[in-house]
Amino acid sequence: MSNSLTISGSSHPYNFIPANIKYVYDFSTNDTIEGGAGSASTYLHHNTTWLGTGGHGHNKIYAEGKDTIFAGNGALTVVGGSQALLFIGGRGPAHVDLGSGSASLFGSIGPVSVDGGSGTVTFDDKVSKGHDFFKTGTGQAQVTLGGGSATVEGGTGASTVTAGTGHDIFEFVASHSGGSEIIKDFNPHKDKIEFSGHFTSIVEKMAVGGLEITLKDGTKITHITLSGYDHDVKL
Structure with missing residues (x-):
């Protein structure tokens, strides 16, 4: 029996x-398409809805454009393309590797990690209680964190991140930076800002609404809404 399946035409809507x-x-x-059993x-072509409700398998989806992905109980990897992507997390772990298209992402019970691309991204992670990870890319990003312990790594694009009720880490790595990031609802009693490779090139000053940090490579962290601040420097 063949281990591949080709879907074509309009006679197979499900x-x-x-x-x-x-x-x-x-x-x-x-x-x-309902997958997840194995x-x-x-490889999706266009305007497809993929459901991971069929089981606990480990699936990989190549979403070429205007596709909707519902993660399920199994492990899932999604590779975005040049067009819009809608992703809704499930109970299993998921990794989303974005491309040049825009994306709307929603976290869930299972852990989610995201590698941002060059398109505009929104990541709504308010319902999450896990250890999620978001690495911003070259495009614009709007990220809202939830009750878990999330890590957001700033990139070369422009991002706005709203901290959640958990213990969040905002990380800036010298090899993946140069952009700007606005952090909202930062709580110095539980959240951290961490730097790697920037120890000798950090300039800090108080600004309206909080602290402004500028790094030597041009990375700017602004409008951190806090009454005091605390961050760790990682060498």
């Missing part, structure tokens, strides 16, 4: 992927 299938090629549009690599 498709369940059996556990033995390892590769799925979807050339249809406006269709729904461990498959799925």
Whole structure:
């Protein structure tokens, strides 16, 4: 029996992927795929809804554009493309590697890690209680954290991050920086700002609403809403 499945035409609006299938090629549009039973690599064409409700497998999705992904109980990796992506987390762990398209991401019970791309991204992680990770890219990002212990690594783009009720870390690494980041609702009693490779090149000054930090490579961290501040420097 073949371990690959090809979906084409408009006569199959709903498709369940059996556990033995390892590769799925979807050339249809406006269709729904239910996966998760096995461990498959799925290549989506356009306007597809993928449901990870079929089991506890480890799936990888290549979303080429205007696709909607609902993660399930299994592990999931999503690779974004050049068009819009909508991702909703599930109970299992998920990693989202974004491309040049825009993306709207929603965290859930399972841990989520995100590598930002060059498109505009919104990441709503308010319901999360886990250890999520968001690495901003070259595009613009709006990130809202939840009750877990999240880590946000600043990149070369412009991002606005709202801290959650958990213990959040805002990290700036010399090899992945140069952009700007606005941090809102920073709580110095539980949140941290960490630097790696910037120890001798940090300039701090008080600004309206909090602290302004400028790094030698041009990275700027502004409008940190706090009454006092605390950060750790990582060498």
